[in-house]
Amino acid sequence: MSASFMFPPVGFGPGSQIGQEDEELNYLAMPSGVHVYEPHVPEIDDPAIMVATLAFLDDLQQQAQAWRAGDACLLPWHNLSPAVTAAVHDALGEGEVSARLEDAAGLVEVQETVFAGIWALRAYSGSQRQDVREQVEVSAFPRALLARAFPPRPARPNIAAGVADGIVNAPAILTELFDRSENWQPQHHPHVVNLSLLPHTPEDMALLEATLGRGRLTILSRGYGNCRIEATATPHVWRVRYYNSMDTLILDTIEVSAVPEVACAAAEDIADSAIRLREICAVLREESTSPQEKQA
Known part of the structure; x- marks a missing residue:
């Protein structure tokens, strides 16, 4: 016998979410204080430092303006004087993406500047890492890091040998990834492969991590939360994990690609960076002009 409802069930329909007329809905607070780009012009009093800084930024701007998809334009700056280096650092600032690579050849630290697609690289070599080379690269993502992110391709491991109690989906996932x-x-x-939606056990995760191994490159992309990207020891296979602003894991994936797109600058971003660099160079050029030259 079916029941017929003369009135809608309690808790359904318009207005059912409010118990009293004077109560208000409480929503989860949305992120505020979104960071937006603001031009920053370094304060330079020494004319010689101004000339050298402007020359470097002009060269960088031209590299960014000429950039095309797939390019990697390098501009060394370890030969600049400390004062000029400091002024350039001040002008470029720090963006949201950083990376660290370590292998037998040494350590490389990378920081994207506030200009998307313009990366500051610092490479350490030597037994005590006393040799330091610095350069700026204009690219979607630093090419040198990708060339060294993964060890030489190993032979495919025997996945079946790692199967034990508690393992459910790991063998199928590993076969797909390899x-x-x-x-x-x-x-x-x-x-x-979206691990957040795919059923798996702790034993599955342990087998996945042990079989894929760990690579040499770690990338951190910061926004409202963090995105942590780690190269595995399996070529082109990345572990990509997203965290919210409370540092809670909200999305766990494994990606097969050249490099996850979340870490890369788009062509439109680099074109915009070229325009912003030109604006800063114009301001510096104006400041370096003497009053007599302006009147002339």
């Missing part, structure tokens, strides 16, 4: 890795081509679209 197939994608071995057949990867630059023109392929990223292939993503």
Whole structure:
């Protein structure tokens, strides 16, 4: 016998979320204080430092303006004087993406500037890492890091040998990832395995991490929360984890790609960076002009 409702069930319908007329809905607070770009012009009193700083930034602006997809334009700056280096650092600032690579050849630290697609690289080499080289690169993502992110391709491991109690989906995931890795081509679209939606056990995760291994490159992209990207020891396979502003893991994925897109600058971003650099150079050029030259 079916029941017929003469009135809507309690808790449904318009207005049912409010118990009393004077009560108000409480919403989760949305992020505020969004960071937006603001031009920053370094204060330079020494004319010689101004000339050298302006020359470097002009060169960088031209590199950014001429950049095309797939390019990697390098501009060394370890030969600049400390004062000029400080002024350039001040003008470029720090953006949201940083990276660290460490292998037998040494350590490389990378910080994206406030100009998307313009990266400050510092490479350490030597037994005591006393040799330091600095340069700026204009690219979607620093090419040197990608060349060293993964160790030489190992033979495919025997996945079945790692199967034990509690393991459910790891063997199928690993087979899929190794197939994608071995057949990867630059023109392929990223292939993503969403671990947040896929049923798995702690034993699955342990087998995945042990079999894929750890690579040499770690990338951190900061926004409202953090995105942590780690190269595995399997070529073109990345562990990509997203955290909210409370540092809670909200999305856990494994991606097969050249480099996860969240870490890269788009062509439009680099074109915009070239325009912003030109504006800063124009201000510096105006400040370096003497009153007599302005009147002339």
